[in-house]
Amino acid sequence: MIRLSGVGKTYDDGTVAVHELDLEVRRGELVCLVGPSGCGKSTTLKMINRLIEPTVGTIEIDGVDVTRQDPVLLRRGIGYVIQQVGLFPHQKITANVMTVPLLYGESKATARERAHHLLDLVGLDPSTYGDRYPHQLSGGQRQRVGVARALAADPPVLLMDEPFGAVDPIVRVHLQDEFLRLQRELGKSVVLVTHDIDEAVRMGDRVAVFAAGGRLAQYATPADLLGRPADDFVADFVGAERGLRRLTVTPIDRAQLEPLEGVSAGSLGAAIDLDSTLEEALAVMLRDDKPMVGVKDGVRFVGVLTPNGVHRALRASLRD
Ligand SMILES: Nc1ncnc2c1ncn2[C@@H]1O[C@H](COP(=O)(O)OP(=O)(O)OP(=O)(O)O)[C@@H](O)[C@H]1O
Numbered sequence: 001m002i003r004l005s006g007v008g009k010t011y012d013d014g015t016v017a018v019h020e021l022d023l024e025v026r027r028g029e030l031v032c033l034v035g036p037s038g039c040g041k042s043t044t045l046k047m048i049n050r051l052i053e054p055t056v057g058t059i060e061i062d063g064v065d066v067t068r069q070d071p072v073l074l075r076r077g078i079g080y081v082i083q084q085v086g087l088f089p090h091q092k093i094t095a096n097v098m099t100v101p102l103l104y105g106e107s108k109a110t111a112r113e114r115a116h117h118l119l120d121l122v123g124l125d126p127s128t129y130g131d132r133y134p135h136q137l138s139g140g141q142r143q144r145v146g147v148a149r150a151l152a153a154d155p156p157v158l159l160m161d162e163p164f165g166a167v168d169p170i171v172r173v174h175l176q177d178e179f180l181r182l183q184r185e186l187g188k189s190v191v192l193v194t195h196d197i198d199e200a201v202r203m204g205d206r207v208a209v210f211a212a213g214g215r216l217a218q219y220a221t222p223a224d225l226l227g228r229p230a231d232d233f234v235a236d237f238v239g240a241e242r243g244l245r246r247l248t249v250t251p252i253d254r255a256q257l258e259p260l261e262g263v264s265a266g267s268l269g270a271a272i273d274l275d276s277t278l279e280e281a282l283a284v285m286l287r288d289d290k291p292m293v294g295v296k297d298g299v300r301f302v303g304v305l306t307p308n309g310v311h312r313a314l315r316a317s318l319r320d
Pocket residue numbers: 011012013015016017035036037038039040041042043044195
């Protein structure tokens with residue numbers, strides 16, 4: 001677990017970047033730090049791996065105060081992914097990922113094997129991409145190499161600063177999905193900085209909304225954040241489209257289903273699982289051009305969902 005207690009950072013010129021921040025990240029949790037430009041997100045992230053030293057407060061990882069640890073050893077246990085991936089331009093992709101295992105004293109053969117495994121893990125076939133140079137990859141592919149390299153030491157903690165910022169929106173969603181899949185497998189404790197509320201809501205188990213001066217305006221699950229913004233600042237920041245955003249995080253509610261009896265098969269879109277979101281349900285209705293969608297619990301149909309049901313489920317989730 002990562003715990004920040006009363007952490008603050010005032011730069012030498014007097015800028016208060018972060019003000020008395022308390023924040024906990026549970027083991028295996030993905031937490032997004034989101035907020036407008038200059039509100040102290042990156043400073044907070046860099047204090048966790050001591051690229052920046054806090055002015056006040058303590059930061060602990062699994063109960064150990066990071067300021068008492070040797071910074072080099074500390075950073076070995078923490079993967080760090082940044083927007084400008086910082087690959088070595090004159091080294092091939094495999095060699096780039098091998099750097100970290102070699103640093104740990106692995107043999108060349110073991111390091112190469114590990115690099116290939118990691119490239120596979122992030123969806124890059126090592127036999128196709130391993131011998132290319134960074135400039136021969138797309139921005140999204142370079143970003144994946146950055147993630148592979150950050151995972152090379154199998155660190156329990158991963159810090160990511162705008163990791164998907166440099167790519168176009170479609171590639172971005174793709175990379176987000178891939179990372180979420182990877183995270184489900186690896187279960188790292190992740191702190192991810194983004195200025196994009198959609199990314200935060202999509203990726204985070206919990207989302208910390210920062211206001212200017214590194215003030216924590218709200219720390220909550222995406223559903224809570226969208227359903228119950230703590231104040232006007234958060235409400236403004238999550239935006240007028242928060243109802244729409246809630247679709248992406250609100251699960252189907254069994255209570256809002258209608259009975260299957262009497263519904264003709266022709267009016268149903270492809271069936272979806274009960275653990276899908278309302279957005280997925282609407283997407284199927286639109287894609288299949290049907291007024292309702294069948295909902296299954298395992299192999300059993302449990303009812304149908306209509307746009308009215310989606311509306312009721314959304315309203316109910318806002319009342320909770
Ligand atoms: N080395 C520095 N010296 C003085 N002020 C700094 C320094 N680094 C950052 N700041 C200031 O501290 C504040 C917080 O910066 P930080 O980079 O943490 O914000 P951020 O939320 O990550 O912003 P962005 O989304 O634009 O990257 C800003 O006002 C910034 O100008």
